[in-house]
Amino acid sequence: MAAYSYLFKYIIIGDSGVGKSCFMLQFTDRRFKNDHDLTIGVEFGSRTxxxxxKAIKLQMWDTAGQENFRSITRSYYxxxxxxxxxxxxxxxxxxxxxERWLAEAKTNANHDITVILVGNKVDxxxxxxxxxxxxxxxxxxxxxxxxxxxxxxxxxVDEAFVNSAKAVLVKLENGEYNLSTEHCGIKVGNAALKDTLARKSGNVQNKKCEC
Structure with missing residues (x-):
């Protein structure tokens, strides 16, 4: 498994038929499926x-837009x-x-969630x-x-994910997230831990040299 600095958890929301599953598939697999079935509940994908x-792993949950799956969807916010x-x-x-989807996200998600509005199907x-x-x-x-x-x-498609991930990373580096919170949506990876240990080791060596 490839090392990553951070894992960001994403949710993809919007009405049924707007292209959420195709959007995620294009990002994860670089392919488009014309006859994609309607999502039942939630689908999962990831890409680094x-x-x-920094290697950032995006873990995405593509949610169903139909009203009868909304209770399942809310649990993923x-x-x-x-x-x-x-x-x-x-x-x-x-x-x-x-507007309703955004209100639902603000109600059910963390208060500091980063949202990007995507107007799909400009083709x-x-x-x-x-x-x-x-x-x-x-x-x-x-x-x-x-x-x-x-x-x-x-x-x-890539730009939508990258631009939002950049916004999250800026907040992260500014100390706006409490990474010890279970549901903050960010996981520190092995690459980041190695960087931290390397910096600490470098600081110790520098101090020894100064003595």
Whole structure:
């Protein structure tokens, strides 16, 4: 198993049919599946990325958007450090419902969860119902990140995960997370522990030299 500095737990939320499973599959496996079945409950995926020379493992939970699975979905909010909130740029209802999804995330997740709003399916430009400006405005008003993307064309898929992970890492390095808390959504990996031990060892050697 490859070493990583940190593991970040993610949750992917939004209405049914906005492309959550395809978005995760494109990120984890770099492929698109046209006939992806509706998610029943929760699906899981993971991938390790590099940010500032640190290996960050993203552990993702893709949730069902149907109302009858909402009680299952809510249990996954707690323990997630970041959330991708997806809507379909060709579906006005999916955009209208993001306010409810965001409110649910804020109610059930940690107060410091990082959220990125993702307008998916920009490859269907001729059918667009929501402008990029509308998405940007909503994100700005609610203090969350924003990006438009296409799971089908792999456009801005990596960027959605990387940009949100960078935001989490900045908070982490600023000491905004209590890593001793069970549900903080961040796990320290072996690589980070080795770096810490190496720094401590270097400090001890420097002190010996000074003496």
């Amino acid at each position: 990325i590099k940010i500032n020379d 707690r323990g997630a450090v970041a959330a991708l909130l997806l809507y379909d740029v060709t579906n006005r209802d999916s955009f209208t419902n993001i 269907l430009e001729s059918n667009r119902a929501i402008t990029a400006e509308e998405g940007e405005k909503f994100a700005s008003e609610h203090g969350i990140l924003f990006i438009e993307a296409s799971a089908k064309e792999a456009f801005n």
